[in-house]
Amino acid sequence: MTLDFLQEKLQDRIEKGNIRTLGGKAGLVDFVSNDYLGLSQNQELAKRIRERMDSEGAVPNGGTGSRLLSGNHRFYGAAEQYLQEVFRAESVLIFNSGYAANQALVSAVAEKGDTILYDQLSHVCLKEGAWLSRAETVSFLHNDLNDLEAKIKRAKGRVFVLTETVFSMDGDMAPLADLVEVCEQSNAYLIVDEAHSTGVMGPGGAGYMIQKNLHDRIFGRVYTFGKGMGVHGACVAGSKILTDYLINFGRPFIYTTSLPPHSVLAIEESFRYLSEHLVLQDELEAKINLFRSRWEKSLSHTAIQPVMIGSNKKAREVSMSLQEAGLDVRPILSPTVQRGTERLRISLHVHNTDAEIIRLTDLLSELV
Structure with a gap:
């Protein structure tokens, strides 16, 4: 077996000066x-997580299986109920990562004959979710409402618009109030990734959309906990119909071993800690x-x-x-x-x- 086809691509990266390596x-x-x-390095929060774990008695070290099998341990229900309050949502569904949450949401809701329009600077997990769906996928110019409106007019089927609150490479923000208006006027479904605003913005760290009272006008919201919240995991917040749909059709949710109890408890405790600080x-x-x-x-x-x-x-x-x-x-x-x-x-x-x-x-x- 030859691996030349792999080495050739790595060598190309080396020659172009963009080879990726681990280290630091x-x-x-x-x-x-x-x-x-x-x-992530807050020792007071770490102590609270340890004390909460100790108070729960014997718990599994791992998730043990998909949440549809053995992995739906009792800590999920408490955490998701608490997050419903934080994110002012009818329903919340926890995922193992923001990448998985975005990929599951986008790939599941759009079907053949639909159109997905994504901001050209959206994170790759949103783009991959679009590519994994059977919908037509088209980018629109970064934060350009005119380009978005023009492409919505040419779109077929249901239209899904994807963007982020804070863009991960540029640090700028989407014009969300205007995006909401555009999507409402055209009956498009808006999906927003709050990865880099979770924790750092909004009451209780609930993000920018709640800070601006836009949350009830968004089809699907994704919140990530491995950045501002210092722990791990993510969730989709929206309607009960949406989370039920993802439980049934979101492949990265269905076919993934669940988070261990420690991770789920840490999510809840992190938000409780931030609400006090x-x-x-x-x-x-x-x-x-x-x-x-x-x-x-x-x-x-x-x-x-x-x-x-x-x-x-x-x-x-x-x-x-x-x-x-x-x-x-x-x-x-x-x-x-x-x-x-x-x-x-x-x-x-x-x-x-x-x-x-x-x-x-x-x-x-x-x-x-």
């Missing part, structure tokens, strides 16, 4: 993770404002701050210089982003000190 230096200042509120959202906002005040080229008002470089080689070089200075800043290279838009992706957190942010912006001024 220990002891660097975190400007790369999605742990915006520092909850919403000052963390204000602290993060202060860090964002500090960065923006010192980096005049800032393109974002969120914790995701892209610094545009324009080539893989230069992005790698600047990233390495920052890492050598003790700051963990990673490059985002093509083909992950479009060629010519290679960048540094800086994530800001409550655990970044003001001095660390000032040092970062000073070094960026020297290197970029």
Whole structure:
């Protein structure tokens, strides 16, 4: 058996300077993770999760099977009921990850003869969900309502529109109020991924759509817990009909071993903790404002701050210089982003000190 066909593609990546490898230096200042509120390393939260686990007695170490078989342990019901209140939804269904939730939702609801229109900068899990459906899939220009409206007019069957609240590579936000209006006027079904706004925005960390009172006008909402909430998993929030449908037709839900009890308990405890410590959202906002005040080229008002470089080689070089200075800043290279838009992706957190942010912006001024 020859593996030349694999090696050839890897070699092509090496020659283009965009080969992906695992690694990373220990002891660097975190400007790369999605742990915006520092909850993944919050020891008070960790203690609460341990105490809750101890209070529950003997529980399985693993999920043991699909939720349709042996994996629907009692902790799911309590967590989903609590999340219904957090997200002000008729029903909530927990998934193993945001990737799985988006892929399941999009691939299941659209059928042959329908049309899926997705923002061209949507995360790949939304795009893959569209590609896995039998619907026609078409991208629309990023945050461009005119282009979206034109494509809705040409669409066939039921129309599903996919977008994100905060875009993961650019840190900008979708014009959600206007998107809701467009979808309502055209009877399109709007699906919104709140991956990077969960926890950091909204009452109790419930995200941007609830903050702006748009949640009841959205067909399907996806919330991810492995970023701002510092734990793991995700959920789809919407109508009871929608979650019942996903239980029956969402393949990444049906054919996946469930999360273990510890993970499900951690989701609930993380939201309970944040509801008592919403000052963390204000602290993060202060860090964002500090960065923006010192980096005049800032393109974002969120914790995701892209610094545009324009080539893989230069992005790698600047990233390495920052890492050598003790700051963990990673490059985002093509083909992950479009060629010519290679960048540094800086994530800001409550655990970044003001001095660390000032040092970062000073070094960026020297290197970029």
